[in-house]
Amino acid sequence: MNGGRAIILNRIREALRNNPAPRPHTSHSQTEASAHQNGHAQREWLPKVGTTLPEQIDLFAKISEGLKTEFHRVPTAESAREVLAKLAAESGWKKIATHSHHDTDLLLEGFSLPIVRTEKGYAIDDIESCDAGVTGCEVLVAQTGGIMVSVQSAGGRALSVLPPHHVVIARTSQMVPDLTAAFDHVKRKYGKSFPSFMGFITGPSRTGDIERILVLGAHGPKRLTVLLVD
């Protein structure tokens, strides 16, 4: 059942027993850095993030737009609905998919096109034939210009990756400075019962596999829209 578990563990223990490896040559004192950053040593070296919310939102906007994410800052849920309606009309959507969630429910109030929902399970082909998938998110990450999704915040695993256009509805209160903060957030929120899927989405799907030339929409969504409501 466990295959070579005992074999491998024995090999590892034998390999490490009384056989120390030289420590890496490092020029920085990590203990100092670590203590300084509440145990988050990496914050000393990773790209800087502004400390205020407006700075973080600006950074997020700048980076995400550079990645070809369509970023819309809107003052109210109503204005978010208007942007979505315009998007649907311009893109010629026929059918969209979503999940039940406070933010998506609010966004899709009065939405006229057919909606497929994922939270009670779904047929793959029903989602596959949708023009867009609308989800919430866990947090937005200023440092990377990306969002974090999970089963609960994005209606499962496929909703945010299978339809060709992914629309995310988020609130400014969900902005966190960096990846470290994003991980702190999920640890606090889920404790020991992590969802089976969570992750970062940083721009529309892309590939450089053909002559290193950038092409969007390789397999995942070709378009990513983030609606950020105050």
Add this chain to the structure above:
Amino acid sequence: MRISLFVPCFVDQLYPNVAWSVVRVLEGLGHEVVFPESQSCCGQPPFNSGYWDEARSAARVTMKAFRDAEVVVGPSGSCVTMIKVFYPDLFKGEPDELEARELAAKTHEFSSFLVNVLGVTDVGAKFDGKVTFHDGCHGLRELGIKSEPRTLLSHVKGLELVEMAEAETCCGFGGTFAVKYAPISTAMDEVKCASILETGAGTVVSNDSSCLMQIRGMLEKEGSAIRSLHLAEILASK
């Protein structure tokens, strides 16, 4: 200062003028230069091929030659690396490990010695022309030498320094690699020479004669008029 000159074996046999240039510059700065004649080879060829016992035998000759030296200076990033970086590894656990470490500590590459030890950046040299500098890999990555040659060249009257795109890319010498894997070595040499040509420089300069042998070898074969000179030769020219 009493400076003991370390002359790598191929400088000794192929490019003695490089060694004389070092002597002229150091004596010109008012120092005494001595040459321990019992030195031969730092042991890098057998070391690089994995024959460390044989490398130790050759290295011991070098250690003995410089036993009483105050400070040792050599015009080669790769051979100085052998002493400074690899002698401690080579002699780890050996009875003469301490002596190896001591020699490592007191040995310096020529440009690094001038700038970092003597604090000299202008040796009063004069050389007219456009020059591009090739960073020998050992000097660059093992000894951290990057700015020193450029600082020295910037004070040479009449000299215009231009950087080539592939300054830090290996020329392809690599010791026995150059013959064991000649097609790859040649390909790397081609990349380097193309980058030199692109700069429009009339002279390519390096602090490693082995690199210069590789680069000059191809430039001459291609009939190029571009000269290849060691940094010491530039610094010794008036």
Add this chain to the structure above:
Amino acid sequence: MATQAADFQSLSRRYTADKPFRAFIQKALSGYYRKRDENKANFQDWQGARDLAAETKYEAVNHLDKYLLEFEEKITARGAKVFWAPNAEAARDYILKVARENNVRSIIKSKTMTSEEIHLNDALEKQGFGVFESDLGEYIVQLRKEAPFHLVFPAMHLTRGQISDLFQKELGSEATDEPEKLTMIAREVMRRKYCEADMGISGTNFAVAETGMISITENEGNARLTTSLPKIHVALLGIEKVLPRLEDLSLFLPMLATAGAGQTMTCYNTMYAGPRQPGEPDGPEQMHVVLLDNRRTELLADAEQRDALGCIRCGACLNVCPIFKNVGGYSYGTTYGGPIGSVITPHLRGLKDWKHLSAASSLCGACTEACPVKIDLHHHLLQNRRNGAKAAPNAVEKFTFGGFSVMMGRPGLYRLAVGLGRIFQPLQGLVNGTILDPLKAWTGSRRFPKLAQKSFHEQWKKERGGKR
């Protein structure tokens, strides 16, 4: 010469002679250099980040059993099955068993070099399972029946024209020279495969011990689809991929993206903590994690080179290696090429047969400089040479170097040898470049310098005679 060494010589000869090919590879990498440098500059301190990454991997690798056990405990608690495969055969057999027991017919794969290492596709296809590579680059080389050219960019050696021809031939699609159109062709083909596959096989970039998760880094979204729709997920990873804590990812994800692809973050970085949990709307019913040893523990036992197990497979060392850039990925003849491949292959596949990869290097050190986790790559090549010379010394070399060091220790002998050299040099001049030329390997492409009339030793003695 061992066949592998001879193969390397002939392949590298062929590829280095192909100047357009070399120029193409160089061009393909030039955009990466620029973006990599931009992203490195965004770090407050890239060198500090490398130090921390090196220390984190040191901790993980030197306590490998502890972290693997923690990982296993956490992920099995959520219903995943963990299989420990001591070798390639055990890993293949397990995956085949899972496929058979679950009546799997069609398998979709996302990019995993580890599956290349164990020749998984071959084994699955021989047993009648349809296997589809979903990563665009992998899909392309799969259609061409070739191995991946590069750790991270499998098809970087192909032109769009070649890819268009390939799709025309294999998929019946229209000819096109637009990368966008070619990508969309592949996208359409793959969409059906994701929806129909019974099993998805993925790799793993990092296995987080603290929370029992596997993390997958990608740009296309094919790994996400591979692990969302099929009812079985098999994740394959080398045992060394483990990281201690979840927050370590906040360092490693950006560093992997920067070093590997010149990006701030890749498009998708996803953590999987098990199969579908109660109440979740989708996801695989089964998750199998296959932990592969396959001689990694032998590398672990070599304390001098143990840091090579910290490799995050970013490919940065390949991208800066002048040997790789001139000989290409296929010359290496083994799954892992470039500097990291040259370092680890002797450990994973045998020193005698693979030490030549460590010799085929000028030891420039660009790889070590580029490595985000500070593996001492070029020094390990030297160590492999030393180990190789001890285990299987080349008689001619040993004799030559033996003679060399004797000669260097005896000034009289040294002068004699040099004197002879001076006598014979004109003779070499006569046969220069011909089949009789002993220096032909050099003189084929470069002029060999003349020995000086008098060595520096002799000149010094003459001019400064008496002075020591």
